[in-house]
Amino acid sequence: MDGWRILSIVVAGLVLFVVLEMMRRRKLREKYAGVWLIVSVGVVVLAVVPQAAEFLAKITGVVTPSNFVFLLAGVVLALVALHLSTEVGHLEEEVRTSVEEIALLRCELEDAKKELEGRIAELEARTSAPDDVKGLPEADAVAKASSVRAR
Amino acid sequence: MTSRRVLIVMPALNEQASVGAVIEQVKKSLPGADLLVVDDGSVDETAKLARAAGADVARLAVNLGVGGAMRTGFRYAAARGYDVVVQVDADGQHDPEEVAALLRGLDEADIVIGSRFAGKGSYKASGPRKYAMVALSLVFSRLARRKLTDVTSGFKAMGPKAIKLFAAYYPAEYLGDTVESLVLAIRAKLTIAEIPVIMRERAGGTPSHSPIKSAVYLSRAGLALLLALVRRRPAVDSSDSA
Numbered sequence: 001m002d003g004w005r006i007l008s009i010v011v012a013g014l015v016l017f018v019v020l021e022m023m024r025r026r027k028l029r030e031k032y033a034g035v036w037l038i039v040s041v042g043v044v045v046l047a048v049v050p051q052a053a054e055f056l057a058k059i060t061g062v063v064t065p066s067n068f069v070f071l072l073a074g075v076v077l078a079l080v081a082l083h084l085s086t087e088v089g090h091l092e093e094e095v096r097t098s099v100e101e102i103a104l105l106r107c108e109l110e111d112a113k114k115e116l117e118g119r120i121a122e123l124e125a126r127t128s129a130p131d132d133v134k135g136l137p138e139a140d141a142v143a144k145a146s147s148v149r150a151r
Numbered sequence: 152m153t154s155r156r157v158l159i160v161m162p163a164l165n166e167q168a169s170v171g172a173v174i175e176q177v178k179k180s181l182p183g184a185d186l187l188v189v190d191d192g193s194v195d196e197t198a199k200l201a202r203a204a205g206a207d208v209a210r211l212a213v214n215l216g217v218g219g220a221m222r223t224g225f226r227y228a229a230a231r232g233y234d235v236v237v238q239v240d241a242d243g244q245h246d247p248e249e250v251a252a253l254l255r256g257l258d259e260a261d262i263v264i265g266s267r268f269a270g271k272g273s274y275k276a277s278g279p280r281k282y283a284m285v286a287l288s289l290v291f292s293r294l295a296r297r298k299l300t301d302v303t304s305g306f307k308a309m310g311p312k313a314i315k316l317f318a319a320y321y322p323a324e325y326l327g328d329t330v331e332s333l334v335l336a337i338r339a340k341l342t343i344a345e346i347p348v349i350m351r352e353r354a355g356g357t358p359s360h361s362p363i364k365s366a367v368y369l370s371r372a373g374l375a376l377l378l379a380l381v382r383r384r385p386a387v388d389s390s391d392s393a
């Protein structure tokens with residue numbers, strides 16, 4: 001067997017191995033793994049059966065099979081890049097929505113805090129009044145509120 | 152008309168020099184309105200100063216641009232039942248005294264734009280920037296079927312219908328907050344009007360005058376418009392399902 005064939009088979013096998021391993025370790029999500037799986041299987045097939053490239057080149061009218069492989073590689077890479085661009089756009093939109101949501105939540109938190117503080121102050125004012133509040137449900141609430149604040 | 156709940160939304164990015172003064176002015180000239188400063192990821196004291204001046208502050212953790220800041224404002228307004236959102240810049244360019252005129256315009260339109268070119272004031276753009284604005288205004292006047300002279304103005308008042316639309320979807324891209332949002336509004340059959348306003352000199356920052364910058368602006372504005380025109384109407388869900 002020619003040296004270049006062994007080399008291409010080894011490289012193709014390596015690519016397939018890396019993709020599978022990354023999937024196994026959950027470093028590559030299924031959404032993106034599909035493309036890479038097809039690519040790596042294709043590379044293996046082309047390495048083991050070079051006649052496949054020759055055949056495909058012949059039916060598409062490309063003179064040299066290697067040029068056909070280059071064309072294929074270019075098209076695949078362009079598609080992957082396009083896919084990644086749309087995913088980045090999607091992520092940006094999600095980040096944006098989350099950031100906005102956080103800002104609005106912070107606003108709400110602040111309002112809630114203000115309101116709670118107002119209520120606590122009111123309760124404290126009431127309990128410090130001389131009349132006896134022991135045994136009333138408010139007394140419990142006050143104790144709870146002040147312990148929450150103390151924390 | 153006095154029963155309308157008005158929210159002033161002020162997108163601010165590193166405006167600590169002017170934000171306090173602008174909030175004071177807004178409070179003085181519009182005592183009935185609530186004020187939300189959307190701090191668009193500032194690294195200076197903008198949020199603190201705004202809060203000290205008595206405004207509500209929504210702080211975005213990262214810089215999202217005017218579009219993101221405004222959508223935060225719209226969602227705030229939608230969640231709390233405001234009828235009108237008025238966008239006022241924090242750099243002091245927009246005169247709060249003019250807001251009342253914008254609000255009057257809302258009686259017969261869903262969006263009222265404060266225009267620099269409609270006759271009042273002396274603001275003049277020059278060079279390619281001017282051509283871009285003229286071209287934009289021509290296109291938009293046709294789309295909206297009424298004369299719009301200043302579509303890139305950030306001084307706008309939005310009624311309930313527009314708040315509902317923009318709370319769900321407000322473009323975050325370059326010029327999306329002006330050009331694309333107007334296209335969206337027109338597509339959603341909202342009526343757009345404009346009134347002449349005077350804009351003051353910006354307190355900070357300088358408008359670009361270099362020809363290269365203007366050319367870039369021109370092409371980006373064209374691209375934004377083109378994209379806005381060919382894009383599908385967005386689904387109500389803001390995150391697009393790719």
